[in-house]
Amino acid sequence: MTGIEGKTAVVTGAGQGIGRDIATQLAANGADVAAVDVNEAGAAETAALVRETGRAAAAFRCDVGDAADVERCVREILAWRPEVHFLVNNAGIARDNLLLRMSEAEWESVLRVNLTGAFNVTKALSRSMIKNRFGRIVNISSIIGISGNAGQANYAASKAGVIGFTKAVAKELAGRNVLVNAIAPGFIETAMTAALPEERREWMRQQIPLCRFGTGRDVAAVALFLLSDLGSYVTGQVIHCDGGMVMS
Numbered sequence: 694m695t696g697i698e699g700k701t702a703v704v705t706g707a708g709q710g711i712g713r714d715i716a717t718q719l720a721a722n723g724a725d726v727a728a729v730d731v732n733e734a735g736a737a738e739t740a741a742l743v744r745e746t747g748r749a750a751a752a753f754r755c756d757v758g759d760a761a762d763v764e765r766c767v768r769e770i771l772a773w774r775p776e777v778h779f780l781v782n783n784a785g786i787a788r789d790n791l792l793l794r795m796s797e798a799e800w801e802s803v804l805r806v807n808l809t810g811a812f813n814v815t816k817a818l819s820r821s822m823i824k825n826r827f828g829r830i831v832n833i834s835s836i837i838g839i840s841g842n843a844g845q846a847n848y849a850a851s852k853a854g855v856i857g858f859t860k861a862v863a864k865e866l867a868g869r870n871v872l873v874n875a876i877a878p879g880f881i882e883t884a885m886t887a888a889l890p891e892e893r894r895e896w897m898r899q900q901i902p903l904c905r906f907g908t909g910r911d912v913a914a915v916a917l918f919l920l921s922d923l924g925s926y927v928t929g930q931v932i933h934c935d936g937g938m939v940m941s
């Protein structure tokens with residue numbers, strides 16, 4: 694895919710799931726990858742998978758919700774590769790509960806990783822993108838941030854926040870050739886969704902017009918489009934990758 698080869702990408706939450714698929718697909722298309730995750734072993738495994746494709750990779754342990762840790766990590770990444778072209782803010786968690794049972798800790802932890810995490814990493818890395826007059830940022834939101842979902846007030850608020858954040862930063866950085874978009878995945882087969890009871894999974898399958906759950910590679914394909922030259926005239930957008938589950 695044009696515009697991916699020879700570039701350097703940072704992928705957060707790259708230690709498993711969608712983040713790992715994005716990292717390996719970027720590498721398969723010629724990018725070098727910094728795999729960032731709070732789970733160091735997961736990030737190292739992803740870096741090894743990237744190297745198997747013949748591209749360079751490095752693993753970085755980092756809690757995206759901690760601004761000081763992110764600053765430290767971004768310094769290390771920029772020492773590894775002085776120019777980062779792509780950032781995928783993918784790290785995310787869910788702590789589901791009904792509103793009346795939701796603790797402050799459940800609310801805070803999800804906002805901290807999913808929304809503040811995207812803010813921290815984007816702020817730290819966009820400095821060099823602005824200086825280089827080139828950058829492509831993809832934020833992984835969710836259709837839950839658009840449609841809402843009972844039992845996920847914290848998650849929905851964080852993912853809706855990511856969409857507002859994406860649009861504001863897209864307007865702020867467009868003049869510096871830094872494009873910022875979001876992907877709203879639907880039901881994707883990963884550890885996050887494997888934890889759901891089978892009955893709930895079947896109910897969800899029935900809500901999907903394409904009649905199947907998505908894969909990490911489906912999401913990676915949309916990310917690749919947005920990061921490549923094919924997406925050069927797209928910024929501030931939210932692309933659904935959900936088999937038609939939520940149409941807006």
Ligand SMILES: NC(=O)c1ccc[n+]([C@@H]2O[C@H](COP(=O)([O-])OP(=O)(O)OC[C@H]3O[C@@H](n4cnc5c(N)ncnc54)[C@H](O)[C@@H]3O)[C@@H](O)[C@H]2O)c1
Nearest residue numbers: 706708709710711731756757784785835878880881883885
């Ligand atoms: N799986 C789905 O159906 C689905 C749907 C919509 C959106 N999403 C979003 O896609 C992203 C990836 O989801 P997934 O299903 O692959 O999840 P996952 O739980 O399989 O992977 C998430 C990764 O993020 C890492 N992580 C968690 N907290 C972190 C932190 N503080 N700092 C750094 N890394 C951290 C984890 O260690 C893990 O490797 C998330 O943002 C999620 O909200 C997933």
